[in-house]
Amino acid sequence: MTIYQFYQPPLYWQQFEDLAVQLLAEVHDIPNAQALGRPGQAQNGVDVFGRSRKYGLIAVQCKRLSDLDKNGNPYPGGVISRKFLFDAAEEIKDFPQKVSLWILATTAKRDTAVQLHVEDLNEKWRNEGHSCTAMVWSWDDCVTYLNSFPNLQKRYYRDVIQVNSTRDLDLMIIETIAMAFHRRAFEAPLHIETPRDFLQALEDTQRAMRTGELLDRISRHVIRKSIGGWRRIEDRDWKSRLEEIDLDLRALRTGVGLGLKDGAIGIKNDFLDFSKNMDKARRLEELRDSCIQKLNAILSETDITPI
Incomplete structure (x- = not known):
């Protein structure tokens, strides 16, 4: 029996569209499958297309859904309502070439209601004499295809398929945390x-430690995700030491926040001013340095470059 690997949906719609191109190429043996046009152009409900020997022209519309549950997974069905599906299908009637198979590819989980909506749509098209057939690729379907095509796994989920043990998972989480500490806030004088x-840097770093999500400083998009943060670490020693760092970070955030509130820390020319209380500045510097030292002690036990 083969045990399948689960994959998280891509973080950005451009990545999902690119994945849809490659899925179409592999699943229907279409080497020249491609994205249609560029963002903002009228596409008549088509994002990806290609011509197969079996079906003729296949068109794919991609819908990456942003609504996630508490575990970071798309809700079943998402916003794929009956009206949404029928409205989207109506657009392809204006496509300049005859489409034989139209696929709505979505990051939503497989949902019975959506599958029944597709059956209703196909019946409507048959009654209208429309020769096109519709189907939905839920994220569950995409995962099945990914497990069937090793080249796609390597291309899009290289880090995931290299995980062979709980230690590998631990190292992925620790590497994400280390990346979060590579910030000016942990290098420049306060x-x-x-x-x-x-x-903001302290908050983002603590978020990476606790959730495994690393945000880009400018765009605020998630640029790396190791689900679970330090609480998912299996190695008890590493887990305990990372918890200490998390507590130190919280103390550092609290110290700066309270200092600004009670006036112990001032603001001069838009920068932090510790002239009223140099002892507080020293304590905060020591707390920040302690976080780095403790993390580097863990990194020295791995192949991850110290901060």
Whole structure:
């Protein structure tokens, strides 16, 4: 019996569209499958297309859904309502070439209601004499295809398929945490930090530690995800030491926040000003350095480059 690997949906719609191109190429043996046009162009409900020997012209519309449950997975069905499906299908009637198979590819989970909507749509098309057939690729279907085509796994989920043990998972989480600490906030002297940027950096770093989600500083998009953060670490020693770092980060955030609130830390020319309380500055610096030292002690036990 083959045990399948589960894969998280891509974080960005461009990645999902690119994956849809490759899925169409592999599943229906269409080497020249391609995306249609560029973002913003009228596409008549088609994002990806290609011509197969069996079906003729196949068109795919991609819908990456942003609504996630508490585990970071798309809700069943998402926004794929009957009206949504029928409206989307109506658009392809204006496509300049005859489409034989239309696929709605979505990051939503497989849902019985949506499958029945597709059957209703196909019956409607048959009654109208429309020769096109519709189907839905849910994310469950995409995962099945990914497990069937090793080249796609390697192309899109290289890090995932290299996980062979709980230690591999631990190292992925620790690497994400290490990346979160590669910030100016943990390198530059505190007195040249702006309050807003410094507190945001601490918050983002703690988020990476607790959830495994690393955000881009500018776009605020998730750029790396190791689900679970330090609480999912299996190695008890590493887990305990990472918890200490998390507590130190919280103390650091609290210290800066309270200092700004009670006036112990001032703001001068938009930068943190510790001239009123140099002892507080020293304690905060020591707390910040302690986080780095403790993390580097863990990294020295791995192949991950220290901070």
